[in-house]
Amino acid sequence: MTHEVLEIDRVSKRYGEIVALQDMTFQVRAGELFGFVGSNGAGKTTTMRITLGVLAADSGEVRWGGLPITFQTRRRIGYLPEERGLYPKMKVLDQLVYLGELHGMSTNAAHRSAENWIARLGLRERRNDEVQKLSLGNQQRVQLAAALVHDPEVLVLDEPFSGLDPVAVDVMSQVLREQAAAGVPVMFSSHQLDLVERLCDRIGIVRNGQMVACGTVDELRAGAPPQLVVDAPDAPAGWANGLAGVTVVEQVGTRTVLELAGDADDQAVLRAAIATGPVREFSRSKPSLTELFRNVVTQEKTA
Missing domain, CATH: 3.40.50.300 (P-loop containing nucleotide triphosphate hydrolases)
Incomplete structure (x- = not known):
């Protein structure tokens, strides 16, 4: 065959x-x-x-x-x-x-x-x-x-x-x-x-x-923006809002997944997290297919 x-x-x-x-x-x-x-x-x-x-x-x-x-x-x-x-x-x-x-x-x-x-x-x-x-x-x-x-x-x-x-x-x-x-x-x-x-x-x-x-x-x-996973148990809701070039993708329990624009400073994110108390996890992460799919299908069609 x-x-x-x-x-x-x-x-x-x-x-x-x-x-x-x-x-x-x-x-x-x-x-x-x-x-x-x-x-x-x-x-x-x-x-x-x-x-x-x-x-x-x-x-x-x-x-x-x-x-x-x-x-x-x-x-x-x-x-x-x-x-x-x-x-x-x-x-x-x-x-x-x-x-x-x-x-x-x-x-x-x-x-x-x-x-x-x-x-x-x-x-x-x-x-x-x-x-x-x-x-x-x-x-x-x-x-x-x-x-x-x-x-x-x-x-x-x-x-x-x-x-x-x-x-x-x-x-x-x-x-x-x-x-x-x-x-x-x-x-x-x-x-x-x-x-x-x-x-x-x-x-x-x-x-x-x-x-x-x-x-x-x-x-x-490869074309998706990088992500950070931050586990800061004492951080208040919205602790990452307002950080330059940072978008909150999701927050589950004490873990926050953030998306970084090209000019975003991950060290600034780390400093903001430490300012709230202990940080149990701070790691780079690749977006899942679900997140890639969401990004692609929700983009506005360009002319």
């Missing part, structure tokens, strides 16, 4: 006056976990549906291995939709076998693969249950099995962690890592930014139908 790059190249989509996507451009490399994050309505699901051919783009192109995606190549993609796309009255095993056959597998091969994923995802005792009788978390596991049953060469997953308990999140994370390690390009969207930060090789942040930041977490952090 050869693994290729998935390219989304200047894809645009309008619904009347509403611009859903504008020149959306990025690529997911072979063997890469690519996290796709943005607020509701930012354009993530539209991008994924166009990638699958469920929606047609107004302009731009989706390519895999340098060629436009066709019906034949689309059968090699594993897709997990945000709204579950399963037959509610069909039994889990029967459904997975049927979906494997739809993707061109023989009945025997589909059966073997379905049983493998049922066991792997902890669904063995539910294999003969109707999907509608499963918990939402188990339905999500079946949905993942449906995306994987035909041994896809690309994975496109819309909110795969939605509704999962911590154990299922661990299982899902491990499966996605294994798929990427086998060379599969894996693209998924999620609002669970700590999970995205932990799992992904690269991350794309989408706002108003455009890719506004894309790179590794370290690359995204």
Whole structure:
């Protein structure tokens, strides 16, 4: 099996006056976990549906291995939709076998693969249950099995962690890592930014139908202002207000996270903290993906 790059190249989509996507451009490399994050309505699901051919783009192109995606190549993609796309009255095993056959597998091969994923995802005792009788978390596991049953060469997953308990999140994370390690390009969207930060090789942040930041977490952090974490147990509320070039990001208990502008003096911050009493922590910190995301999506669009 050869693994290729998935390219989304200047894809645009309008619904009347509403611009859903504008020149959306990025690529997911072979063997890469690519996290796709943005607020509701930012354009993530539209991008994924166009990638699958469920929606047609107004302009731009989706390519895999340098060629436009066709019906034949689309059968090699594993897709997990945000709204579950399963037959509610069909039994889990029967459904997975049927979906494997739809993707061109023989009945025997589909059966073997379905049983493998049922066991792997902890669904063995539910294999003969109707999907509608499963918990939402188990339905999500079946949905993942449906995306994987035909041994896809690309994975496109819309909110795969939605509704999962911590154990299922661990299982899902491990499966996605294994798929990427086998060379599969894996693209998924999620609002669970700590999970995205932990799992992904690269991350794309989408706002108003455009890719506004894309790179590794370290690359995204590189342009962010430095932060200080100060733990001053006796400091009154607002002790850092008024310090030149200093913005209070958050205050939790006795710990204050501060953002420093380019000309801010960290020693002045330290002196102000010491003036309030003991200082238990004074350290530089890198912004989390959640903070980077907040900064990017709340910036005013510049003309």
